[in-house]
Amino acid sequence: xxxxxxxxxxxxxxxxxxxxxxxxxxxxxxxxxxxxxxxxxxxxxxxxxxxxxxxxxxxxxxxxxxxxxxxxxxxxxxxxxxxxxxxxxxxxxxxxxxxxxxxxxxxxxxxxxxxxxxxxxxxxxxxxxxxxxxxxxxxxxxxxxxxxxxxxxxxxxxxxxxxxxxxxxxxxxxxxxxxxxxxxxxxxxxxxxxxxxxxxxxxxxxxxxxxxxxxxxxxxxxxxxxxxxxxxxxxxxxxxxxxxxxxxxxxxxxxxxxxxxxxxxxxxxxxxxxxxxxxxxxxxxxxxxxxxxxxxxxxxxxxxxxxxxxxxxxxxxxxxxxxxxxxxxxxxxxxxxxxxxxxxxxxxxxxxxxxxxxxxxxxxxxxxx
Amino acid sequence: xxxxxxxxxxxxxxxxxxxxxxxxxxxxxxxxxxxxxxxxxxxxxxxxxxxxxxxxxxxxxxxxxxxxxxxxxxxxxxxxxxxxxxxxxxxxxxxxxxxxxxxxxxxxxxxxxxxxxxxxx
Amino acid sequence: xxxxxxxxxxxxxxxxxxxxxxxxxxxxxxxxxxxxxxxxxxxxxxxxxxxxxxxxxxxxxxxxxxxxxxxxxxxxxxxxxxxxxxxxxxxxxxxxxxxxxxxxxxxxxxxxxxxxxxxxxxxxxxxxxxxxxxxxxxxxxxxxxxxxxxxxxxxxxxxxxxxxxxxxxxxxxxxxxxxxxxxxxxxxxxxxxxxxxxxxxxxxxxxxxxxxxxxx
Numbered sequence: 001x002x003x004x005x006x007x008x009x010x011x012x013x014x015x016x017x018x019x020x021x022x023x024x025x026x027x028x029x030x031x032x033x034x035x036x037x038x039x040x041x042x043x044x045x046x047x048x049x050x051x052x053x054x055x056x057x058x059x060x061x062x063x064x065x066x067x068x069x070x071x072x073x074x075x076x077x078x079x080x081x082x083x084x085x086x087x088x089x090x091x092x093x094x095x096x097x098x099x100x101x102x103x104x105x106x107x108x109x110x111x112x113x114x115x116x117x118x119x120x121x122x123x124x125x126x127x128x129x130x131x132x133x134x135x136x137x138x139x140x141x142x143x144x145x146x147x148x149x150x151x152x153x154x155x156x157x158x159x160x161x162x163x164x165x166x167x168x169x170x171x172x173x174x175x176x177x178x179x180x181x182x183x184x185x186x187x188x189x190x191x192x193x194x195x196x197x198x199x200x201x202x203x204x205x206x207x208x209x210x211x212x213x214x215x216x217x218x219x220x221x222x223x224x225x226x227x228x229x230x231x232x233x234x235x236x237x238x239x240x241x242x243x244x245x246x247x248x249x250x251x252x253x254x255x256x257x258x259x260x261x262x263x264x265x266x267x268x269x270x271x272x273x274x275x276x277x278x279x280x281x282x283x284x285x286x287x288x289x290x291x292x293x294x295x296x297x298x299x300x301x302x303x304x305x306x307x308x309x310x311x312x313x314x315x316x317x318x319x320x321x322x323x324x325x326x327x328x329x330x331x332x333x334x335x336x337x338x339x340x341x342x343x344x345x346x347x348x349x350x351x352x353x354x355x356x357x358x359x360x361x362x363x364x365x366x367x368x369x
Numbered sequence: 370x371x372x373x374x375x376x377x378x379x380x381x382x383x384x385x386x387x388x389x390x391x392x393x394x395x396x397x398x399x400x401x402x403x404x405x406x407x408x409x410x411x412x413x414x415x416x417x418x419x420x421x422x423x424x425x426x427x428x429x430x431x432x433x434x435x436x437x438x439x440x441x442x443x444x445x446x447x448x449x450x451x452x453x454x455x456x457x458x459x460x461x462x463x464x465x466x467x468x469x470x471x472x473x474x475x476x477x478x479x480x481x482x483x484x485x486x487x488x489x490x
Numbered sequence: 491x492x493x494x495x496x497x498x499x500x501x502x503x504x505x506x507x508x509x510x511x512x513x514x515x516x517x518x519x520x521x522x523x524x525x526x527x528x529x530x531x532x533x534x535x536x537x538x539x540x541x542x543x544x545x546x547x548x549x550x551x552x553x554x555x556x557x558x559x560x561x562x563x564x565x566x567x568x569x570x571x572x573x574x575x576x577x578x579x580x581x582x583x584x585x586x587x588x589x590x591x592x593x594x595x596x597x598x599x600x601x602x603x604x605x606x607x608x609x610x611x612x613x614x615x616x617x618x619x620x621x622x623x624x625x626x627x628x629x630x631x632x633x634x635x636x637x638x639x640x641x642x643x644x645x646x647x648x649x650x651x652x653x654x655x656x657x658x659x660x661x662x663x664x665x666x667x668x669x670x671x672x673x674x675x676x677x678x679x680x681x682x683x684x685x686x687x688x689x690x691x692x693x694x695x696x697x698x699x700x701x702x703x704x705x706x
Contacts, residue, residue, distance in 0.1 A: 016378045020385055028389060044512045045505045049540045070397050078410040079422075086394075093390040094383060101382055111382070112375045119449060141412040142423045156438040163445040170452040231413050236397040240390050292505040293498070299488035302434065306486045310441065310477065314470060317448070321463050324456065347494040 019111035023100045031246040032062035038287050045291035065239075072235035077140055080232065084138030089233065089240035092131035096244045098124045099251035104179040106264045106271035117178040118170065121255060122163055125210065128244065129155045132219065132229050135241070139232035147228025150298065151212065151219035157302055158209035158216075161309035165202035168195055168320040169259055178255075182263030189262035194335040195320035200260040202313050204285075207256065209305070211248040213286060215293035218301060253282035307350040308343065315342035433485045437477070444473050511536045552669050555623050555636030557653075558583070558592075558614060559660045570659040572597075572608050576633035579609035583625035583634050591618035592625060612655040616642060632676060638668050 006014065036051065036058065043050030051058030076085055101111035102121050114120050129152060136148020170176050172195075173184040190196030209216035220228035230241045257263060257278035264271030266278075296304070319335035326334060411419050451458065451466050458465075480486060515537025541548055560577055562570040584592040597610035623636045637660070644650045666673040 012374065016381060020378075020382050023382075024385060024389055041509070044509045044538075047508055047512055047536075047538050047540075049538055049542075070393065070400055071402075072397075073402050073404065074394075074397060075405075075409060077412045078407075079412075090387065090390040090394070094386045097386040097389060098379070098382065101379065112379055114375055115372065137424075139412070140423045141414075143413065145423050153434060157434060160438060160441040160445065163442065164448070167445065167448045167452045170449065171455040174453055174456055176449070176453060226413065226415065235401055236393045239393070243390075288502065288505065288509075291509075292501050302488045303486065306434070306437065306477075307481065311474075314474065317452075317470075318467075321455065325460065325463070343495075344493065348491065351494055352491065 019101070023097065023111060027097055027100055027247055027250075028243065030250060031243050032066065034246045034250060034283065035065070035242070036062050037283070038290070041284065041287045042291045045288070069236050069239040072238075074235040074237060075232070077232045080140045081138040084134045085232070086237075088131045088135035088138060089237040089244075091134065092128050092244040093240050093247070095124045095127040095131075096247035096251065099248065100254070102178060103251065103254040103258060104182055104263060105275050108179075109264075109272060110179055113177065113179055116176050118166060118176040118181070121178070122159075122166065125248065125251070126155065126159055128248065131244075135233070136229040139229070141232050143226045143231045144229050146225050147219050147221075147231070150225075151229060154209060154212070154216065154218060154301060154305075157305035158206045158309070161202055161305065161313040162206035162210055164310070164313035164317060165199050165206060166259075168199045168317055171317070171320050172324060178258055182258055182265065185262040186265060189260065189265070191260040191262075193323065194332050194339070195316055195323050196260050198312075198316045198319070198335075198339040200256065202309065202316060203256060203259070204282075206305075206309060206313075207252040208286065208289065209301075211245060211252055213245070213249060214290040215296050216301065217295060218298060221295060223295075249286060250279070250283065253279045253286065256282055303350055308346045311346050312339060312342045315339055433480070437480060437485070440473060440476070444470065512538050550638050550640070552671055554638055554640075555626075556621055556640045557616060557619055557637050557642075558623075558625050558634045558658070559637040559665075560612065560655070560658045561633055561635055561662055561665055562659055564661050564663070566661045566663045568661065570656075570661075575608065575659070576631050577609050577612070578607040578631055578633070580607075580630070582628050582630065586624045586628045588622060588624065589618045589620050591615040609655065612658060614653045614658060616651040616653055617647060635665055635669070635672075 039061070040050040040058070051061040054060040054064045076082055099121060102114065102117045102124075104110040104113075132151045132155075133148045136144040136146075136151070139145070169181055169190070172190070173181050175181060175184070191200050208214075212219045218224075218228075220230065225231075230238055233241060254275070257275060261278045261282075262274075263278075264275045266274035269277075315338045316335075319338040322334040322338065323331040325331070412423065414420065447469065448466065451462060455462060515535075519537070560570075560575070562574040562576060564570070564574045568574075579594055579596040581594050581596075584590075584594050591614055593611070593613040593615075594609050595611035596605050597608040598604065599606050621636070625634045626636050642651075662673075
């Protein structure tokens with residue numbers, strides 16, 4: 001019995017279909033258990049138990065939720081743009097699924113090894129804004145529209161520091177291929193470098209804002225605008241918005257561990273396991289944030305993006321350049337000083353109480369009786 | 370896989386990925402009850418009577434932000450090619466991009482001190 | 491000048507602390523011999539405070555009050571009898587009841603047809619009762635008391651939510667269990683009254699036996 005040799009075209013098709021099937025089958029399941037994990041962890045943070053009725057440790061809770069969503073009536077408000085209202089949840093999930101094709105889960109374990117993977121990731125990731133705006137406009141509801149407008153403002157504001165924060169990676173590695181970026185971290189994970197640590201924090205913050213998670217969940221701020229852009233969605237369509245949010249979170253954690261935490265590198269265990277572990281830890285950190293921080297106010301949100309994140313991410317670029325050009329401890333120090341200096345100065349300018357300007361002497365004289 | 374094949378794959382993936390959202394929606398269409406009513410289909414306004422239309426003109430609070438976004442996104446677009454060849458370009462490249470970013474940052478400082486970055490005027 | 495962002499880290503440590511102690515406290519509880527659920531009432535206790543209600547129940551505080559019950563002297567197993575029943579059908583409870591949910595019919599002697607001091611029928615409409623406890627407050631015979639049974643849900647409300655005299659009666663044994671403090675006070679009060687009465691009777695007997703000092 002010789003080994004079966006497939007013809008070239010069949011081989012290609014198999015290599016396309018298998019990762020496609022894995023991603024499309026596993027991503028929704030992963031999302032479902034992410035909801036379970038999130039509820040459990042937040043419950044523990046708040047000294048509660050969390051879901052524990054459906055199945056052992058509430059493990060079947062996501063399934064029960066899915067069935068509930070499936071059997072809920074799908075309402076479309078009167079006068080809504082039915083096409084946009086229908087398309088929005090579909091179009092928000094598809095880009096979120098695309099993100100997983102780009103992530104390398106192990107050496108060669110990547111569905112689409114694009115040379116411009118990093119840029120493609122960002123561009124696909126920001127498509128969600130469009131779907132959110134479609135949802136908000138198509139619902140013909142004031143809360144939805146407000147939520148959509150807010151989302152647009154927020155997402156474009158944080159797009160800038162996100163992209164600028166990402167630019168340090170090709171600067172140092174000289175490539176935008178995610179697999180090659182992981183390969184470049186064989187000796188030293190980028191988070192251990194000063195620009196890497198700062199870039200990780202910048203990307204974590206901007207990424208949380210991009211996927212609209214706490215503390216940046218203004219698009220769906222319950223206390224202000226009911227549910228934001230998905231106020232008018234019920235049943236399965238509503239679930240799809242949640243699915244997109246959780247999938248993007250998962251992909252963001254995967255991207256961060258690829259770029260800064262050394263991807264599949266790690267001792268003893270096989271690569272994909274390490275990648276999964278790092279992603280899981282980052283997800284836990286994001287849930288931890290959600291259990292800790294209150295929501296931003298709109299002006300704080302915009303101020304933080306434009307007044308702090310933007311200069312800090314630019315200074316991080318300069319810091320990375322210094323780190324690459326100046327060898328030894330000097331580059332490290334320079335990089336750290338630039339980023340932290342920018343952070344300290346901008347936060348002071350932004351938040352510190354403004355000194356009261358003393359009145360001009362002439363007006364003081366005029367005020368005297 | 371060659372680049373062309375990858376893009377072909379991504380296109381195929383996009384089509385296949387449509388199944389993930391469409392399948393549950395179609396399933397729900399068969400399973401879920403459908404009992405529409407005039408009150409049910411009103412836009413949600415916290416239980417109040419619906420007041421006016423949502424599709425009205427309103428003050429776009431932040432077109433300045435949109436302009437700033439375009440500026441800095443284009444800047445990022447220029448930054449990426451430079452970033453990829455940063456090591457080869459060396460100090461000269463750093464100066465060039467530094468001047469480019471510096472000019473934009475001047476504009477950003479101007480926008481800040483003019484109050485364009487404030488959400489509430 | 492303050493450095494912004496430090497307090498965020500402090501906040502993270504607080505939530506992490508809660509997350510971790512919810513597990514460590516739970517572990518300690520599984521090896522502790524304190525009653526399940528008891529440690530969740532103390533504000534200084536740490537860890538998960540959820541009470542898994544149908545499986546775990548907390549003992550309600552003694553003065554918790556839901557629905558009046560009629561008391562008879564005796565054990566829980568015995569059925570109430572007109573001899574052991576305390577109620578005298580005076581109707582004060584029905585008069586003071588603000589939502590007017592008590593309905594009493596005075597009993598009649600079977601042979602003579604004269605009214606007796608016992609209720610032949612006693613109804614309380616559970617849905618109307620507002621658990622104010624006035625009936626128990628005003629009852630001169632300690633015959634009506636507030637109970638602790640709060641699980642009253644049912645699928646039907648026209649018949650099962652009107653409690654009759656059989657359903658309303660509980661024994662003093664049961665009452666002593668649910669209200670140990672109030673029961674003790676009642677016993678002490680009765681004893682004091684009995685002592686006083688005995689003392690007065692003794693004094694009267696003494697006075698009757700002694701001849702008057704000044705003859706008319």
